[in-house]
Amino acid sequence: MRRQLVIGNWKMNGSSASNTALLSALQAGLGETDASLATIAVCVPSVYLSAVKTQVQNSPIKVGAQNLSQYEQGAYTGEVSASMLAELNTDYVLVGHSERRSLFGESSEVVAEKFEAALKSGLTPILCVGETLEEREAGKTMSVVSAQLKAVIDRVALNEETQYIIAYEPVWAIGTGLTATPEQAQDVHRGIRDLLQNSVSQACADRVAILYGGSVSAASAQALFAQADIDGGLVGGASLKAEDFLAIWRAASNT
Ligand code: PGA
Numbered sequence: 101m102r103r104q105l106v107i108g109n110w111k112m113n114g115s116s117a118s119n120t121a122l123l124s125a126l127q128a129g130l131g132e133t134d135a136s137l138a139t140i141a142v143c144v145p146s147v148y149l150s151a152v153k154t155q156v157q158n159s160p161i162k163v164g165a166q167n168l169s170q171y172e173q174g175a176y177t178g179e180v181s182a183s184m185l186a187e188l189n190t191d192y193v194l195v196g197h198s199e200r201r202s203l204f205g206e207s208s209e210v211v212a213e214k215f216e217a218a219l220k221s222g223l224t225p226i227l228c229v230g231e232t233l234e235e236r237e238a239g240k241t242m243s244v245v246s247a248q249l250k251a252v253i254d255r256v257a258l259n260e261e262t263q264y265i266i267a268y269e270p271v272w273a274i275g276t277g278l279t280a281t282p283e284q285a286q287d288v289h290r291g292i293r294d295l296l297q298n299s300v301s302q303a304c305a306d307r308v309a310i311l312y313g314g315s316v317s318a319a320s321a322q323a324l325f326a327q328a329d330i331d332g333g334l335v336g337g338a339s340l341k342a343e344d345f346l347a348i349w350r351a352a353s354n355t
Contacts, residue, residue, distance in 0.1 A: 109166065149190055
């Protein structure tokens with residue numbers, strides 16, 4: 101049985117004061133958790149990693165970064181390396197979020213390099229994949245998602261021990277209030293698992309957690325997470341409100 105996960109993506113939001121308040125509210129709402137409940141994590145701007153890690157140290161909340169450099173070290177002004185994130189005991193790092201791909205020109209090859217860099221430093225990369233509305237309407241959803249995934253499979257020798265997560269986030273559903281229907285999402289998640297089964301192994305396909313992202317809300321979460329191949333959510337906007345994020349985490353925990 102795969103454990104459900106709910107991961108918040110704060111994007112470029114927050115301040116020291118608002119982060120403290122949000123995390124306090126989450127900690128108060130979580131209460132006692134155990135392994136039968138969903139994993140909960142927040143991916144925060146890198147400058148806050150250290151403070152957030154300290155605040156959540158006695159709680160079940162795990163912490164991730166939103167990006168990393170593909171390079172190990174050197175003259176890359178403004179970049180943050182995998183080993184720097186690892187030094188802060190960062191649990192997860194998003195790679196290939198659609199905003200990175202579209203606004204900052206990250207190709208699938210660069211995303212694969214970042215995925216590899218994360219693994220080398222012992223971080224768990226969360227590989228984000230997803231199609232635009234145009235691509236969906238042209239019937240290209242699975243070919244786009246497959247190509248994004250293949251870039252990683254071609255670069256990294258994935259096996260049963262590899263710690264990573266996949267997030268399917270249709271670009272047209274991110275921050276728009278439009279959510280893929282549970283059936284639309286399930287189809288793509290199944291397709292991702294089939295691709296892993298055919299290109300890597302059955303065990304890898306069975307083991308990997310595949311999250312859905314794109315306007316996940318307290319109202320849409322339960323039906324999405326009830327799908328056979330959806331193992332939780334990557335949550336943007338709703339992760340900035342403790343009440344909403346907790347409701348989504350509860351939906352995952354009840355699945
Ligand atoms: P959203 O963002 O939940 O606000 O749509 C999801 C994401 O970009 O990861």
